[in-house]
């Protein structure tokens with residue numbers, strides 16, 4: 001696995017003012033003056049405090065965004081794009097701080113970040129949102145469509161990747177002329193706040209991007225219910241996604257939804273295992289498996305089963321677990337609730353009759369004793385109907401399932417409620433094409449994972465089929481999702 005170099009400790013107060021969030025470009029406390037402790041999940045140490053915002057703070061932020069809207073909507077798209085480029089430049093300049101901030105609050109090792117590249121991509125789209133000219137019945141009439149921003153939009157993001165999530169869910173609406181209220185997760189709100197600080201420093205006007213921190217049941221629930229919100233995006237658990245969707249329905253506003261996955265890694269008999277196995281392990285160990293697109297199910301042809309399990313096991317045993325500032329492959333889970341969830345699934349897998357090949361428990365000895373460390377775990381003999389093969393665990397737990405022919409592989413791959421991402425490992429281009437079409441997922445990779453990483457495809461749309469959600473982040477037309485169509489018909493015919 002890739003080695004990370006040990007970074008120096010992080011001075012959080014130099015990056016963010018204490019116990020404040022961002023409304024109208026001002027760092028302000030919660031109306032209630034209450035705060036939430038943000039802890040390092042590797043040690044339990046409190047690293048910062050953020051406001052415990054609630055409905056009143058959301059209302060302040062929505063009003064701020066409403067006040068900023070007319071000027072921002074009327075700002076030339078070219079200027080909006082330039083400001084987003086400047087934001088991307090600042091992100092690049094402060095890449096190290098951003099990466100370490102996210103690492104310390106989420107618990108994952110420091111690694112390369114896609115944020116600046118994504119921002120640059122979205123900045124370049126700002127002045128390329130186009131309308132149509134419409135065919136008319138008379139040459140004296142001009143029909144056209146304008147693409148206009150919705151207005152004030154809301155975004156609720158989870159704790160597992162706050163940097164990329166902030167960019168996905170704020171930069172596109174802002175580039176399209178909307179103003180935004182962002183509610184980051186209570187467990188990891190710092191990266192979002194710091195990125196908003198850089199947006200402000202880049203010259204994006206006060207009130208265009210507001211960040212309200214707080215608990216989901218308080219600040220979170222208030223956001224989609226606010227009558228000033230015109231569109232929402234939500235990323236997180238299916239249960240909360242349902243609640244947000246209900247609130248959006250009551251408010252009659254549209255929603256972009258991303259709810260996780262149970263992504264299959266389909267290993268065909270002719271797969272290049274030397275390429276596949278390290279990638280499969282990385283995909284489930286990265287961020288301790290707390291990734292919606294984690295490849296949590298390996299579907300292997302029975303002819304390769306023995307070798308694959310043996311080689312996966314060797315790699316699982318070699319995974320280095322530790323704190324974000326050490327050269328490790330994997331850190332702790334985010335909090336006690338997530339740790340319990342993963343440990344419960346390990347027990348469920350055992351009870352269902354799956355076989356633990358590596359791992360299977362909590363790491364309790366120092367230096368792990370103070371944090372939420374769980375062993376990377378490899379389950380074999382998993383059957384498709386088992387809960388560990390159906391439900392999103394959101395931990396470093398990989399299930400191996402066996403199939404005998406392509407139809408069975410497709411049936412297993414498609415046999416969950418989810419459909420976020422999938423990978424097909426094969427040297428046969430015909431099978432690759434066939435399976436890419438047959439697998440139900442918003443993103444299918446062949447002989448790689450996700451968008452292929454640093455050498456992969458650019459601006460790759462991301463989002464789910466089935467219960468994984470709807471709407472796409474990124475893609476060449478992503479900004480259009482943050483606009484609504486206005487048809488304009490101009491009758492220029494002379495008066496009779």
Ligand code: NAD
Pocket residue numbers: 156157158159160183184185186214215216217219220221222235236237238240241243244258259260261291292338341392393394
């Ligand atoms: P969650 O869905 O409860 O939280 C996600 C965000 O929603 C947070 O900002 C939270 O404050 C907010 N929220 C919570 N309740 C809300 C409400 N009633 N109204 C509005 N916003 C609300 O997720 P979680 O509890 O942090 O994690 C639980 C599980 O969700 C995980 O184990 C994992 O399976 C899944 N998850 C998926 C993703 C993903 O990327 N798809 C990310 C995080 C978690």
